[in-house]
Amino acid sequence: MKTLLAGAVLAASLLGSFAPAHADHADRHMTVIKSPTCGCCEAWVAIARKHGFDVDTEDTDELGPAKQLAGVPGELQSCHTARIGGYVVEGHVPMAAIDRLLAERPNIRGIAVPGMPIGSPGMGDDPQARFSVHAFGTSDGSQPVFHEAGR
Template sequence: MKTVLASVLLAATTFGQPAPARADHDERHMTVVKSPTCGCCEAWVAIARKYGFEVETRDTDDLDTAKRLAGVPEPLRSCHTAEIGGYVVEGHVPMEAIEKLLSERPKIRGISVPGMPMGSPGMGDDPNARFDVHAFGTADGSQPVFYEAGR
């Protein structure tokens, strides 16, 4: 019970506010909530660090609660959830998509690579792998393609 409660409180403080409302964001620091046993999550974190992001990881056994509190729609969920610059980044999102997000600062909640596509960062790192990064938390509730990897 303590683990679940701690996870809920952690997720609430990590994912507490939507991106446009945050003024205190640090665009080079990200917090990643993940399973303590997930190797592909660690591989993605290593790539983020290579790109110059300062990454803090928080392990939990209750990822569903963290994702729900972060506002990640069920169809867009993956294996780890990050917060950076007031945005949520779900799954094996390429660093280029994160840089685009931070540069453009759209009025969305976050971006996601649903599932775990082979070749995505942390899942084989194939620069030619083709997959879409979706936006979520849009004003109209849509989940448009935000970035096209491998194109």
């Protein structure tokens, strides 16, 4: 129960409000909730930092509450959940997709790369890897492709 409560507290601190913020596009601060033992999450965080994001991490063994509070659909879940600029970023999302999200500021809850595709950032970081980044939290409940990597 203590671990579940700690996970819920971490999730609440990370996720706050999900309404897309009208913050300055220069907002480069990101908070990532991840497992303390996940190497691919650490690799993704390192890529985000190299790209110029200011990243804080919060480690927990209970990722479920963070994903639930973030509204990440089960089929889009991955190993880490981040918040930036009022949006949720789930999994091994390429930095170009996050840049686009922050520049365009669509009326969605967030973007996600489901699972852990080989070659995605943190999973080998192969620029030729092909996978889709999906939007979620749309007004009609759909999960359209937001970004195509490697195409």
